[in-house]
Amino acid sequence: MSAQNDLTTESAAALPRTTMIGTGSMGGAILQGLRDPGVAIERPIVVTTKSAASAAKFDGADDIDARSAEADPEANRRAVRGAGVVxxxxxxxxMRDVVREIAAALEPGTILVSVAAGVPSAAIEEALGDAAGVAVVRAMPNTPSFIGRGVTGIAPGSSAGDAELELVRRLFETVGDVLIVREDQINDIAAVSGSGPAYLFLYAEEMQAAAERLGFTAEQAKTLVQGTISGAAELMVRSDDDPAQLRRNVTSPKGTTERAVEVLQGADLGELFDRALRANVQRSEELEAE
Structure with missing residues (x-):
């Protein structure tokens, strides 16, 4: 994790006891980032899982208090008691069933953070029923949070004020960059950055396959493609130039790169990305309607 995303003990004092329900791909990425020794957060972080086997993976970790619903049907309700952030x-x-399950155990002042696509904050607030003083914030992180290089969009529900939003912003800054957006932009955040790593991994997958078809071994193709992607990404991060200029820097007039770029641009990548993102947003909207 980069130094700029580290929270000092003083600035992290606002991060209270935190509970995480669910430790799948996204939850696991966030959790890994929060466990970084440079992150000052009240420990242990409490997590609940569905299976005892999943909870057992944290055995011996002094910074995690893991519980499973399989071993204790009350695990989720016990885990959220006293938590400042869930x-x-x-x-x-x-989502709705879990919120209904834990609603009565949440204390006033708790901030409920949802990282699920397609579940509006209004639906979560409705599922809370009579639970008083609970603020809802939606967050859309991505899996690079696992290494402290995530991008997270956060949006307040109607029950969240500036103080709650600021605390959630600080929490997700421990695992990368944070954008505060309107809730009607969360589906767009999901389409661009939430799912974005998958698009890049698909590119790497296809490039490695193409390199192998040129005659390179699988290991050689992996070295060529992954090294090129990671190096180019780091160059983009460090450079003051935008991606278009960086591309032009590599593309000599009438050269080999120009010929390949012409083929790619001939496929109308802009329109292809527009269609892909629209399909992603549409699926989020379908989930909201279910």
Missing amino acids: ILAVKPWM
């Missing part, structure tokens, strides 16, 4: 990292179709 991160809901369960599947979208499980």
